[in-house]
Amino acid sequence: MSANENKLINLTLKVWRQKGPDLKGALETYEARNISTDMSFLEMFDVVNEGLILEGKDPISFDHDCREGICGACGAVVNGRAHGPEEGTTLCQLHMRHFNDGDVVVVEPWRSKAFKIIKDLVVDRSALDKIIQSGGYISVNTGGAPDANAIPIAQEVSDLAMDAASCIGCGACVASCPNASAMLFVGAKVSQLKLLPQGEIESDKRAIAMVEAMDCLGFGNCTNEGECEVECPKGISITNIARLNRSYFKARSLFNKNK
Ligand code: SF4
Ligand code: FES
Known part of the structure; x- marks a missing residue:
């Protein structure tokens, strides 16, 4: 077991929020509290979104389907790396044990003229x-x-x-x-x-x-x-x-x- 497994960590997320394709977007800051390092990155987003929904706020939109690294639906740029810091890993298979307590994590959508942003981290591929x-x-x-x-x-x-x-x-x-x-x-x-x-x-x-x-x-x-x-x-x-x-x-x- 690696040193970072089976722990709870707190992160500061800076996530690209954009309500629609032709609207202006910006990075917004969220605190992700008590995140199990056994979770995947998308499960971490699920936890953050549950909190946002309970507060009556708009949850972060992100694409996903299989969550097993097979379908190709997920993806975002995490701290400047497509699908995050782990090689050979999709965002849905990226585990939170690769992050440390107190990390600041910047999450942005795929950026390309050919991939229009639909909402937040969801792009039209x-x-x-x-x-x-x-x-x-x-x-x-x-x-x-x-x-x-x-x-x-x-x-x-x-x-x-x-x-x-x-x-x-x-x-x-x-x-x-x-x-x-x-x-x-x-x-x-x-x-x-x-x-x-x-x-x-x-x-x-x-x-x-x-x-x-x-x-x-x-x-x-x-x-x-x-x-x-x-x-x-x-x-x-x-x-x-x-x-x-x-x-x-x-x-x-x-x-x-x-x-
Ligand atoms: S990064 Fe490009 S080549 Fe690799 S799986 Fe995704 S679409 Fe295919
Ligand atoms: S959700 Fe299918 S590859 Fe990530």
């Missing part, structure tokens, strides 16, 4: 869905499960595809990138399909469509800063961006040749 809608799927007939099982795929290739497929679409890569680029997300989505024979067929078309959608939706470009890889809770490697770039430039040169 539908731009990521629109990128997927532009081409992040397989539309050719791939047969049934027995057909897929009949295609031999090298273990190392299927491992790379599975690693890329672990992206949960949380948007932390965008929030941590100085250019608010979604290249790690797009790189993961393109890679998980391109690495397998069923996805390779449409990979040229897919790379162009998804990069163009990303540009249109207001995300920035990748300049190899690397913050996205550090802050990604699923450890998605920036080698997926390199794979995306190779696919995109190859597809573009073929497209230009055939014009």
Whole structure:
């Protein structure tokens, strides 16, 4: 058991409050009292919100669903780090034992032109869905499960595809990138399909469509800063961006040749 487990701590929270998308927001201060270090960050918010509701105040809005690090719904910038200080951890899986009694904790929403703030810490991440809608799927007939099982795929290739497929679409890569680029997300989505024979067929078309959608939706470009890889809770490697770039430039040169 670590020194900080099974304790009660008090924190000062500075949380971004914003009533609506086009309204001005500001950091507001709240005291979080008697927080068990066994709680998750979102459970700590639940406690603070119960107090706010009892006082007749508006609870802090934040996104969440599974609370198991699977769905990608949660996320906020905690003391300047997307999903908080622990590597490979979503906000819902971040435990209060990583904080100390008396800490001041600043919590802000994902900030990006493409992610409009809906309320407080809740942002509209539908731009990521629109990128997927532009081409992040397989539309050719791939047969049934027995057909897929009949295609031999090298273990190392299927491992790379599975690693890329672990992206949960949380948007932390965008929030941590100085250019608010979604290249790690797009790189993961393109890679998980391109690495397998069923996805390779449409990979040229897919790379162009998804990069163009990303540009249109207001995300920035990748300049190899690397913050996205550090802050990604699923450890998605920036080698997926390199794979995306190779696919995109190859597809573009073929497209230009055939014009
Ligand atoms: S690449 Fe990582 S940080 Fe970006 S959306 Fe996927 S899981 Fe989240
Ligand atoms: S609530 Fe689902 S990943 Fe955090």
